[in-house]
Amino acid sequence: MVELSHDSRPIIGRGPPLGATFLTLALASVALMVADKRYDQLAQVRGWLSAAAYPVQVAVDLPFRAWGWVTDSFADRSRLRRENLELTARLRLANLQLQRFAALEDENRRLRDMRENSAGVADRVLVASIMNVDLDPFRHRVLVDKGARDGVFKGQAVLDADGIFGQVAQVHVETAEVILVTDAEHAIPVQSNRSGLRTIGVGTGDSGRLSLPFVTVESDLKTGDLLISTGIGGVFPRGYPVAEVTRVDRNPAATFALVDARPTSSLDRNREVLLVWFTPPAAPLEAPADMPATTEAAPAAAPPTAAPSGASAGAAPAAAPEPQP
């Protein structure tokens, strides 16, 4: 039983009455929520507050980082040797592939020049590491240690070694919040590498699964297909792997097939990610003329899509909060 450790007299008669305080603060919270979500008015306030939160996040992150440093510096010789061998082997393989790609890239550029379409190839990347800070367990977001100071902007594409990781949802001074492709609020325009079919990959809130809700029953998509980014919408650079189709369930009576895909980038255990600057597609053939020219404006804009359904426009605004009924 809780022991009363101090004065137990009710607080009536001391300060404003409880109900009034409650009502005032409750109204304040509601006002804050509306201002933050509906009108996006609180960037300044959030900036100050997150400056206060930064030391806490660093303090939480520090022990884990220190532990990583300790295990790195005291790694034994045999493990280092093994790692070294492994990396050398992988480098050799990568170099081999690179030689082939160099020729392909040249050819590709020539062809693109002919089409006057230098659709986003990553120009500049910045390595950021994920901070050891847990945000909400049901929203797939992580905090990275680069922020406005390093030129990170809202809506910036985030990649890792194996594919597309997500995009920047919120920029603070020293940190940035990244929304993963698997977050239930996220959607990304994708294309099948094999058949060229375009559609939209929607996050499910499950870290190993994307869902493709707008694939018609007749469309050419099968298990094992690699989905790559299309570059439509200007948020993500074109041609990077996003996910691999794991399940295609066609019910002839339905309009759309049930399609699931597994993200190629290792979303739950990655330590380092790449923030990417790229030239957005200058004049993509598929996009309408009123495309946002700057990437900053891109995340709010619905990726215009050649997907089979007009309904996709509602689900498409990547990371743009849509109030649900």
Added chain:
Amino acid sequence: MRPSTFTRRLQYWLSVALGLVLAIVPLPEWLGPVRPDLALLAIIYWILASPRIAGLGYAWLAGLFLDVLRGMTLGQHALGFLLVAFLTHRAQLRMRMFPILHQAGAVMLLLAAYHFVIFWTDGLTGHGYTGWNRWLPVLSGALLWPLIVAAGDTLTRRSR
């Protein structure tokens, strides 16, 4: 001898701050959804133990800070914390008399109210994760309540 109001206040602030820090310490993925709301439990405890020190204002601020730490819509946790603090204040005279298990049950109701506020505002702002496991902290918090009381009572008795 009574501890000064200042000492109590400090204990209150620090314990809630610790709870807030523990709210973002990384846990293994399977354990993440079970994480109890330690800051909120600390607030409930201090409202019962020193109602004249633990008011609504600090609870609201703590909730706001949690919003910032977690990058949620500003005001969500603030509203939840405020509601729980208010209800606890209203029920404190009765709740203090409850046997510990009964008290844990009452705390469970408070936590459920808090998570309902979060769930509701989540839905309004478009997140709406509806899985059953988002209600797990209600259970884990109630199970943890006897420990919180034991720890808090030890602390207050030592500094008395």
